[in-house]
Amino acid sequence: MTPRLRAAVRPAVAAAIAGRLLRHAVPDLPEMSGPGRETLRYTVAWAGPVDADLPDERAVQAACGLMQVHGRATGGPLPLAVDYASVVAGVLAAQGATALRVARARGLGLREVRTSVAQGALLAVGQYLAAETARDNSGSPEPGAPHAPVAASDVPQAGGLATLETADDARVEVETLDPLAWREFWARLGVAPALAGRGWLPFQQRFATAVCPLPDELRQVARRRTLAELRAAAHHTGVSLLAVGSDPAPAVRPAPWCLTPGPAPFPDARAHPDTAVPSPRPAAPVSGAVLPLTGLRVVESTRRVQGPLAGHVLRMLGAEVVRIEPPGGDPMRWLPPLAGDCSARFSALNAGKPVVEADLTAGQGRDTVRALAAEADVFLHNWAPGKAAGLGLDASDLLPGHPALVYAWASGFGDAFGGRPPLGTDYLAQVHSGLAAAVRPTDQPPAPSLMTLTDVLGGLVCAQGVLAALAAREATGRGSRVDSSLVSAAALVPRPAHRPRWTALDRPLRTADGQLYLGPEARACPEAVLRLLDGAGPMATEDLTARFARRTTEEWTARLAEAGLTATPVLTDLTALAHDPAFRAAVAPPDPSTGHARPYAPWEFA
Structure with missing residues (x-):
């Protein structure tokens, strides 16, 4: 039986997302009823452990670094035009509530979980925070060093997006992970290999830096070609290309995840001597605080962001997470900037996961994966479509012998493109989903944010699907895909x-020593702000914003507060999060174990 959940939430979008995901998670599970039934509580706040007045989504974006990372490519901090941090927080709330269901079914005495929109935002910028604090600790790379990372301060402040414009006024996003395909794509458009090569590194590193300072010569070449010509070049070289539309509506509205129950568990394992049916894992922790997934084991074979983040979430909830990596280790481990001897961005998602190396192209390596999966509660991968079946490691291969297994696949496009989807990466997903248009106001052309929005959200949704499957397993004994x-x-x-x-008041305002974002009341009532400008009468918004540059952020914050208006200083240096007393309970400073700052786990359980 499952205790009834009761929500006490304030941020409306986060509450709606949490409710939707919980309804989708395990709708058929029975609920406890009658006298003495237990209530599990989940709560979503705006600020949570962050000691700051954060009254809405935009204040959270300003204070926690989302405006800074999203705006890097276009010249300075800029809000996301969607309630992204609130959506992340809603998924976190659903995860916490579903994890409580699993914990209670396993005999753990947990009844309440709290999270916040600020904690969701900090989780979303976690990789960028790790990279910048590692760079801050280790110093800047030597000029000319191979594969040196491109710091945001070192790139041009115009033309920092990867989106290309064509001669017939189309906007396109291209994607490839292969430098040879990149070179051949541009060669078909008449570009010399040396020039194409100059564009490869910033294009490849845009996932890490949130900027893409392509040589302007490449952009000019694209502007002289039609959309059809670029599509033909992409088709012949294996480069993925999607046209960026201006409609913010999702092209498709799939369910957050699809859960397919596995085969019924065998009533008598002795009748099936060749079948692995592991005994239940103890819920009592070996040491430390009790967490909902304590005692469960996850095996993941993942790379880049989406899959590793899903495993990272499950680990923060208490599971043991074992990584399968190729012989010699995942190449992402050595991408700069390094924190000690490991990539800071890789560490942000994979620290604390023991590693087993296995060559999946060899039978022995695949046997290693099967043996690990046979002893796991969850097997998770984000392989390309068709790879699992080709390796003999699909759900249909593993579940019959291990009917309690939760088998999770985190893909790029699911079945939205049939059997030949584009590369399943963040920016193409933003384009196809309409998010590339939705994140920007009308006076900016549609383009994906170079902050990895869907990678983060995709990893969180995958983890929530796993939690839903674990909750169903506790009630039915059956695993799922x-x-x-x-x-x-x-x-x-x-x-x-x-x-x-947007008006100018919907953007950060430059002050004498920084930037400030007005609160919801001030944005809705410019006249109230005008009254603070030394008795100024009616004026253009541009004049109003120019006057803000005459005083410091602290002076304006105090003046606005005296008038009953809120404003939030805009974080423009992520390294400050590691030293700001307001974030002491939400962000862990660099320590010897990681070498970089990191957000604490985004839930508090009790």
Whole structure:
């Protein structure tokens, strides 16, 4: 039986997302009823452990670094035009509540979980925080060093997006992970290999830096070609290409995840001597605090962001997470900047996961995976479509012999493109889902945010699908296959029918020593702000914003507060999060074990 959940929430979008995911998670599980029934509580706040007044989504984006990372490519901090942090927080709340169901079914005495929109935002910028604090600790790379990371301060402040414009006014996003395919794509457009090569490194590193300072010569070449010509070049070289539309509505609205129950568990394992049916794992922790997934084991074969983040979430909830990596280790381990001897971005998602190396192209390596999966509660991968079946490691291969297993696949597009989807990466998912249009106002052309929005959200949705399957397993004894995708995660983000039109007050205002973002009341009532400008009468918004540059952020914050208006200083240096007393309970400073700052786990259980 499952205790009834009761929500006490304030942020409306986060509450709606949490409720939707919980209804989708395990709708058929029975609930306790009658005298003495237990209530599990989940709560979502705006600030949570962050000691700051954060009254809405935009204040959270300003204070926690989302504006800074999203705006890097276009010249400075800029809000996301969607309630992204609130959506992340809603998924976190659903995860906490579902984890409570699993914990209670396993005999753990947990009844309440709390999270916040600020904690969701900090989790979303965690990789960028790790990279910048590691760089801050180790110093800047030597000029000319191979594969040196491109710091945001070192790139041009115009043309920092990867989106290309064509001669017939189309906007396109291209994707490849192969430098040879990149070179051949540009060669078909008449570009010399040396020039194409100059563009490869910033293009490849845009996932890490959130900027893409392509040589302007490449952009000019694209502008002289039609959309059809670029599509032909992409088709012949294996490069993925999608046209960026201006409609913010999702192209498809898939369910967040699809849960397919596995075969019924065998009533008598002795009748099936060749079948692995592991005994239940003890819920009591060996040491430390009790967490909902304590005693469960996850095996993951993942790379980049989406899959590793799903495993990272399950580990923060208490599971033991074992990584399968190729012989010699995942190449992402050595991408700069390093924190000690490991990539800071890789460490942000994979620290604390023991590693087993296995060559999946060899039979012995695949046998290693099967043996690990046979002793696991969850097997998780984000392989390319068809790879699992080709390796003999699909759900249909593993579940019959291990009917209690939760088998999770985190894909890019699910079945949205049939058998030949584009590369399942973040920016193409933003394009296909309409998010590339939704994140920007009407005076900016549609383009994906170079902050990895769908990678983060996709990893969180995958983890929630796993939790839903674990909760169902506690009630039925059956494992499941869980399918989720970047596109299914992106579809969670609410957006208006048309892109918003912003005034200057909807953007950060430059002050004498920084930037400030006005609170909801001030943005809605410019006249109240005008009254603070030394008795100024009616004026253009541009004049109003120019006057803000005459005083410091602290002076304006105090003046606005005296008038009953809120404003939030805009974080423009992520390294400050590691030293700001307001974030002491939400962000762990660099320590010897990681070498970089990191957000603490985004839930508090009791």
